[in-house]
Amino acid sequence: MRIKHFSFAFILALLPISVMSQNRQMPVRAKIKKNFTIDDLIPGGSTFYQSNYAKRKYTAFWGEKCVELGLDECRLVNRTDGTAEGEQLFTLTDINTALSSAGFRMQHLYEASFPYSTDPLVLLKGKGKQALVNWQTKQTVWIQTLESSYEASDWNAKSRNLAFVKEHNLYVCDANGTEKQLTTDGTSDMVYGKSVHRDEFGIEKGLFWSDQGDKLAFYRMDQSMVSPYPQVDLNLDPEEGSRCAKVAPDRYPMAGETSHKVTVGVYDVASGKTVYLNAGDPTDRYFTNIAWSPDSKTVYLIELDRSQKHAKLDAYNAETGQFTATLFREDNSKYFEPRTPIQFLPWDSKRFIYATRRDGYNHIYLYKLDGNSATLERQLTKGQFEVFNVLGFNQKEKTVVFTSNESDPIGCALYAVDMKGKRTALGDTGGWHSAVLSDAGTTAMDSWAMPEGPIAHRQDLVDTSTGKRLTFMDSQDPWDNFNVPEIKTGTLKAADGVTDLYYRLILPTNFNPEEKYPAVVYVYGGPHAHNIDASRHWGARGWDIWMAQNGYVMFCLDNRGSEHRGLDFEQATFKHLGVEEMKDQLKGIDYLKSLPYVDGDRIGVHGWSFGGFMTTSLMTTYPDVFKVGVAGGPVIDWKYYEVMYGERYMETPQSNPEGYAASSCLNKADKLKGRLLIIYGGNDPVCVPQHTLSFIRACIDADTYPDLFTYPGDEHNMMGSDRVHLHKKITQYFEDFLK
């Protein structure tokens, strides 16, 4: 699902650190502290930022040097004492003096970047332009138009060519400012230069410069044959014309139905010519994970058939568009999901690495190009853990730097592996790490969160050769002055009796073990996401804390089907989404009911998106277990979900009718007994309103009584003040019916 429940990722990004305790238990705090307001806890709340933001510094790399980006100056980070001030490179005044000829000014330097390892050039963006300033000569040496209205853009630092999309059509602006329009038939139905296949298969963009920036690969998607979902624009504040609502059609290919057609073009700046990869009829084919050969002569991509069971790595001649070779194939009887392009070794243009879950976990493989084929040289990583992200290469040591959960299934730490497969942890592996590498990868700035303890977030300068760390910044827990409830984690056995599942349990604030509390389960449960991890407060959501403060036990369990636990764990749900997931959640309920302070007659459940599907499924499948549920933006029947994500896990309604029937909430509408509130974004383009509304219709026909709310004009997730309103609404519902 493209957009996950927003607050989780957002809090992850904002909340970070400390030494992980063995029993994953946070000591009860003794001091009398203030209570949270909901604005303290929900993104969009008026005090959210100040109440949650663990202070950190902005940094960027200039070659191998780390630069601290300040409000009014940029300084090198001191490599012997990270916290001491390093050499000043330039001030905001310097920059604005230099920019006077460029027609824009900077307000701060937090977003400055250094595209050239050796040249004293800083890249700055503002007011429809980007510019390079030489901070030694204090001169603007180059300017290029870069309008915020561009629907997409991609810039190559080497060539300084910019590709962009404007009013649906594709343009290239070269380093001299010469603009060329590459297409004229772009529309909302013929989409150029943007992410395709609904952002699945790791696709996030549609413009891909070759390493040298001389050739541009780009996506083109014809979706004119796809059914338009009739989103309604309420037209609440028309500037002119009728105030009547308007239709805003959004092409949405539903599982088993006609899908869009994607082709890949290549534009050669020197010749000014565009060719399209000669791949044949694009019907029911996915072209994913585009990569360039270092010499700009070959485009690689992973093609997947519509069944998503058969993949191949194909090479195309970038000049002619002709198909060159299939380098290897990859098949899976359930599904194969490529999510990262191949990456050539910076020191060897005939070798590349490739990440796949071929052996059941996501691991890095080293391949050697061999004429028209590729030979597997070595599986570089191996074990019952998942490689998360390849951050880059340490070119000095010839290692791959990456993150994985090797040391803790719910953690994320830094590692390096050499070409022989020798793997080294880069310092502390506790907590949740996220790093940026220097140009040659010898250094990383690691920004990491600790689940417990007084320090919430730490920034370390890491020597990726030795793993040696220099602490650059420590941030205290911004919740230090608040009355924080006790947050615990642990494991339970899944319904299969063998698999460990992680849970998080939050006790009511000011917990009294003699009392009986209502409990609320927060659930997501789908692939590509997890809820319990070693980030700050074990990943607890702000709303969990709010509910704990309101007297609820809050519980969360990452069931089979969720991410980071290997392919079997994920594929346990294949072809019948929801069924195994619910069985696991019921194990969590057994545990909850075993707790003496939980009132087993007052158990609620809440989730969004896949979690909305889980909530609705749980309320209708186990009507005697859950008294109250709040389902947000739910999938109700996978037949209304899109082709790429939906068919991967469920195949098609035609080929898997039993699975669709078993997982459909429509067939269980008559079972609803407790109080269920369904909330959806009025213009949800992900889980379209047809899901929720078809369920409401089914309940009416079945004489059952769900409740409903909508956020008119909102999409899959509520943002800003709407998000606060949403969580007050959700809370109100539990207060009305579970308290």
Added chain:
Amino acid sequence: MRIKHFSFAFILALLPISVMSQNRQMPVRAKIKKNFTIDDLIPGGSTFYQSNYAKRKYTAFWGEKCVELGLDECRLVNRTDGTAEGEQLFTLTDINTALSSAGFRMQHLYEASFPYSTDPLVLLKGKGKQALVNWQTKQTVWIQTLESSYEASDWNAKSRNLAFVKEHNLYVCDANGTEKQLTTDGTSDMVYGKSVHRDEFGIEKGLFWSDQGDKLAFYRMDQSMVSPYPQVDLNLDPEEGSRCAKVAPDRYPMAGETSHKVTVGVYDVASGKTVYLNAGDPTDRYFTNIAWSPDSKTVYLIELDRSQKHAKLDAYNAETGQFTATLFREDNSKYFEPRTPIQFLPWDSKRFIYATRRDGYNHIYLYKLDGNSATLERQLTKGQFEVFNVLGFNQKEKTVVFTSNESDPIGCALYAVDMKGKRTALGDTGGWHSAVLSDAGTTAMDSWAMPEGPIAHRQDLVDTSTGKRLTFMDSQDPWDNFNVPEIKTGTLKAADGVTDLYYRLILPTNFNPEEKYPAVVYVYGGPHAHNIDASRHWGARGWDIWMAQNGYVMFCLDNRGSEHRGLDFEQATFKHLGVEEMKDQLKGIDYLKSLPYVDGDRIGVHGWSFGGFMTTSLMTTYPDVFKVGVAGGPVIDWKYYEVMYGERYMETPQSNPEGYAASSCLNKADKLKGRLLIIYGGNDPVCVPQHTLSFIRACIDADTYPDLFTYPGDEHNMMGSDRVHLHKKITQYFEDFLK
């Protein structure tokens, strides 16, 4: 508003009789009786019909003779003893034997009719055909195609010509079965032969035969210039193609915006030619109340300008379409609303009657045609009462037979008036009467409901010359075996201090004067409707009874602005709908709070359509008075309502911005304090979803917390089992938050 709250009218039609008591109070019943189920009380409930239907007989007139239409026979009604059997005309077997050549059979004779006063011919309809059977010769003498798929149709008995609309185009089929297609450009945007101007101005149809049936006047409406409201078809059960929801655009002209254009055509069967009335540019003009001269040579209509302040009765030459004359004009500084066409006297083709509220109440006026003008000869009725319907003419006595509320402001009784203005009540004036006249009007079958007493409904054969009545059928109260709560009515002073307003008060079933009960106000409050009348149980709604049984005091008050009380009473609300209405409702609240058994802290309010507007307005204008509200299909801001109804009462958003602002619920979203549930039909074409959704958006923005529900696929009112679900849902909300 085109469609009123459904159940009210429906129960009116089904529930009828008795002698009206002076104090309008029903004695508490002593016998132990059974309680109602909700299915007993709500239309669409499985037991509603049997629990509510006061038995009656089907009748029709054959000339001056009244015929009882039975399951398997038709008999004349005995004129000396209405309840004794009269002469048998024919049996179902006779008819089906005769129809064997016609290709269809009848299952019963309840819908037989007798179009010819003297010939023994009965008209029967079935299976795409209509036929005339001579019951003396037992032969089918004539057959014509009459498909149920026709979008509209109108048949003239004299000529036996049939006009109909099929796939948007207009056809005429003559008595010989020759079909002629009159138009080819009909679409959903170019509408032929149907009601126009959104059924306002008394318009109910679009096909009008002349008296002789030789010429057909018809409406044509071009609405291609009107904004299409994007209704969404959820496409829940597609037979083929995509299962994705679809847009179903519905042209909806909003107040102050571009409206449709209506023209009137006349087709001459003899010449086969169509002319359009030469009225000029139809922009912003309403052509209403089409009438024919008795000689088929002239078409009359009442034209109203868009401001609805200026009307004129115009005559057009039916052969050439040329404008002939404006016979008279009628103006009103607020608005003038013509609702009935002129009617020529059957005995004098130069004189016609015309009903207007010119003097403040709806009365009948006699005009004489005088060349190109019309002279007012006499105001036939006069007084502080309203003429409801002209039923027809007693040709023997030369009187007009009509209904009015002369004897009781909340009653409806039969009267006749002669050409001198002498008015006679036709028998009992208590209760609520509804009659059908014989061909020459000497006799009427009066079907009437009594508000109280053991007899619920009575059918009388009335001599319209003498007023003498012969009781044909008495029906017992179908609620006789139920535990019916006490139902009272009375009057209160309006907020103006002088006007009497009628209320209805229902005590909780098994009322205990020592208890404190919550009270719920049911409100409509808009023009063209009332809630309290002398029909069965004083017009109490089934849901009122259900709520009374659940322990609520139920209250209803017809405020200023509602119907049947004269023009000043209605126009008190002009240009600021809701404001005066609410002041009157607050007088009702004062009264409720004065009752020792009402808990003034637990007052709720519910209403639909205009009543949904009132409910939302009351909840946001008087947030400390009402604890709980349920608003159905509400108007939220009159700027989203349609041109004809909306501009009549509110003028345009451009000309009356203060009035629109004062009556808008959007501007009061921040005042919401109590619990308000808004329910709307997912495809409401009357109060489009934009109303409710814009209010929800305004509340979110204002940090207030309404609740919401929708009936996907339903229009302005819920029907059948959805209606039962709706009332369970509404009840649940009061049980959740007001109990």
